[in-house]
Amino acid sequence: MTAVRSIPTEQEILGWFSTLSNWGRWGPDDERGTLNLITPAKRLQAAGLVRDGLVISCARTIGYEPAADNLAPARHFMLASGEGDAPVEVGRTGATDAFLLQPHGITMTHLDAPAHSHVRTDPSKPWTLYNGKSARLVTTAQGAAVGSIELAGGGIVSRGVLLDIPAVRGVPWLEGSDPVLPEDLDAAEAAQGVRVDPGDILFVRTGFPKRRVELGPRPPTEGICALQPACLPWLREHDVAVLGADTGNDVMPSQYPAIGLPVHGVGMGAIGLWILDNPDYEELAQTCARLRRWEFQAVIAPLKLANGTGSPVNPLAML
Secondary structure, eight states: OOOOOSOOOHHHHHHHHHHTOOTBTTBTTOOOGGGGGOOHHHHHHHHTTOOSOOEEEOOOOOOOSOBTTBSSOOEEEEEEOSSSOOSSSSSOOOOEEEEEOOOOSSSSOEEEOGGGOOBOSOTTSOOBOGGGOBGGGEETTTEESSSOGGGGTTOEEEEEEEEEHHHHHTSSSOOTTOOBOHHHHHHHHHHHTOOOOTTOEEEEEOOHHHHHHHHOOOOGGGOBOOBOGGGHHHHHHTTOSEEEESSOSBOBSOSBTTTBOHHHHHIIIIIOOEEEESOOOHHHHHHHHHHTOOEEEEEEOOOOOTTOSEEEOOOEEEO
């Protein structure tokens, strides 16, 4: 398998649903996809990378205000507060609240479950999830009967690698719909003296969260940088277990409107790749540059949401 060095056509991408497929690799009933690459030995390797006792959160703070790139923000409801009369004269009382969260989108840090991506390459065939599971098993009434976020309910712990693309290019962040290409990933590996190995959690910094803080949010129609689908053979060749660029991972607006979001489509539907959307690597990138090491123990623990297609997460890098 050779990494792509040019921008693929729609037909080439449609072909990757077959040529890059991991269907059957871990058995006909497998739903975990690339999480199978994270072995006990891989977790032990990751644990050995904790040297300074540092823990860095790679999540964005969940806010409740609408924004140009967040038209359906989370909602926060106080059920009891400290403002009213307490139900008891002395002792203890407390506050309680409830949250309404829609994790999918381009602002909340979340992990996609396999049930999130439904794919097909022929209009005459049914829609499927990874490994040929029927998309009809994801229903309005029951949610995801297959491919649920519960598959990762035990937590994901592996070696994490951060590739800082703006640093290699000498810019503070990538602009607009500027894509990350396979040669960018290679250049970052070379510049940082690190290599992405099978079973790794790959963090790709574009600098988008920094741009959003400094220049404000903007609608996705104005462009969001991410991985160009040309990176898909690279990801399959390196056997990446989890991909997490600090945006929605697909360039927006879609460069391939007829087939939607190829990194999600081919990545999740064919490769079985787990995708982490919208993390924030600004503090992590500064720390890695200071320590001059770009590998660490990475921990992602989704909520055990029955029949869920995704979950908000707080990814942790431990150095």
